[in-house]
Amino acid sequence: MTNSLVLKNLRIIDPSRNLDEIGTIIVENGVILAAGKTAQNQGMPEGATVKDCNGLVAVPGLVDARVFVGEPGGEYRETIESASRAAAAGGVTSIITMPDTDPVIDDIALVQFVQKTARDKALINVYPAAALTKHLDGEEMTEFGLLREAGAVCFTNGRRPVHDTLVLRRAMTYAREFGAVISLETRDRYLGADGVMNEGLLASWLGLSGVPREAEIIPLERDLRIAGLTKAAYHAAKISLPESAEAIATARKRGANVTCGISINHLTLNENDIGEYRTFFKLSPPLRGEDDRVAMTQALADGTIDIIVSSHDPQDVDTKRLPFADAADGAIGLETLLPAALRLHHNGTVPLMRLIDALSTRPAQIFGLDAGTLKPGAKADITVIDLDEPWLYAKEAIVSRSKNTPFENARFTGRAVATYVAGKLVYSGQPL
């Protein structure tokens, strides 16, 4: 009995080869043997499970580079295992987990804990990011060399920005030698420090204090300068403004090795969605205006923005059922990453190839993961999508342990119908 799988008659979109054609995918022992038009005429492995996927689309399994989990320390919000089930249901086959746990992932033993837990319990690939500074307090850098050897794929200060430019410079200088990517959110320490939503008319009417745009842009510009100085690989984890995208483009022109990501929320929602103080829309950076959102979809389409993340951040009633200003930031997003992104395909703003690139191939490249491609020889992480299925994201159907989604009862068109990790089916939304 061989461990093989054949997916027939589907549209294969593989940004790593700029390939978009009807074809067949042949998988044996967890590895892709062939994927494309030519594979249709190829002999199938004996005893293979054959599935006719007429009308469906196959893409390299999605890679979500910014996922917060609750394990260790906040298992009631989300465990590595529950996050992996939510990911599988969303067509996500690899996640990079953030170090903002209790304890903080700033030591080799904790990186190993995440890996071991993932190996034992997770349905998908889990790659730990390690803390950039000890306890995430922005003062002392962690053991990049040893942590990287242990398996940390990048270094980040999680939700917390680094304010000290000297610490940042040394960390970037040191990280460069170990080929480590530094991924940071930027938020000024003082400017808009007490802000809870985008600064502007709406915030003023709601009586909420605002976060000015400059609170994101100023420290980002600063980080980009330091990245240029140190020649480190810098990734702006979650930008929300066209000025930030411009700053990235300018830094690239200067020769800096910088990339950036945006959360799916900032591509599909705006500040008006907050309505009457809905805390599930309280995010960091805050949701911006509609003009910003539109500009960001353009920046994604033209490649200025490299990747899309869910920024999955499970919060429970204890942190969300509070007055808006007191509630925690963050929203879950593993299950809605793909369906929400497909809105940009359906409304014609971002080509499907670019969308899949930003959701899979590009993040795998930036963080050096074995993912993001359907090339022969690659690990068979495959997401099968029905582009046109209409469906409703009902609260009862949420897989994630926390329910703080801004897309509750949202209508989507298109979703993952089957998710394979190393050739193994880890999710099937409907019979294939």
Add this chain to the structure above:
Amino acid sequence: MDFFPHRHLLGIKGLTEQDITLLLDRADEAVKISRQREKKTSTLRGLTQINLFFEASTRTQSSFELAGKRLGADVMNMSVSNSSVKKGETLIDTAMTLNAMHPDVLVVRHSSAGAAALLAQKVSCSVVNAGDGQHEHPTQALLDALTIRRAKGKLSRIIVAICGDVLHSRVARSNILLLNQMGARVRVVAPATLLPSGIADMGAEVYHSMEEGLKDADVVMMLRLQRERMAGSFVPSVREYFRYYGLDAEKLKAAKEDALVMHPGPMNRGVEIASEIADGPQSVIEQQVEMGVAVRMAVMETLLLSQNQGPRA
């Protein structure tokens, strides 16, 4: 006597190959004196040497003291604690006070770069720089060169890997200058956080991995990493530093089989160097101390005698 055209020894910078060779040749002679039963000569009898140390130092100060005494000079030690020293003016005031006592040579250590040069402008005697901030430590470079020359027979075309905290090291700067002047190939091996900017143009090949940097090296020179620079500021931790940049048997294998292991002291065992290596057969760390006295004798003798004979620089 060969001509030495300098009145002070403020740094290796400015010394020619001939100058350095002269000092090393003379130091070879001084080694013989130190190894005799009768170690005292009368070369500098009647001359006064003042050791002016603004920065605490046991080994360098005693090395200079012994060197002066073996040459027959009268040696006085002045340790000025850092707290009592404010800034430039106090430094010069102290120097002027001492100058009024008519010393023949002032040996100065100070935590600020350029302090020795500043003093040299103000006093009427010779000045020897015994370390100024992160600038230069010329007698250390000379004693290292002497140690290498005696073991390898030459300085030209040998490969010297200087490893560790180059950024804060005056020893590294002086050694890079001297070894380049003598035709050696110099490498520096350190994490980028411990290298000064522009290091690639300072006459050293830059490596960030010990394995590559030590490959085929004739000499491995380790530098001290200050404790306060370990915890997360320049490097994340002692264990990570030792893992990647500490000299142990495994890393030393990359160097030539007969490579010398050197350290200017004081050592942090288990941080930049493993004990088994520091005490091992390739280590010449104790010889360095012996050569230190000899080199300082040679420097003092050369400066004071050429002052009397040759034209002043």
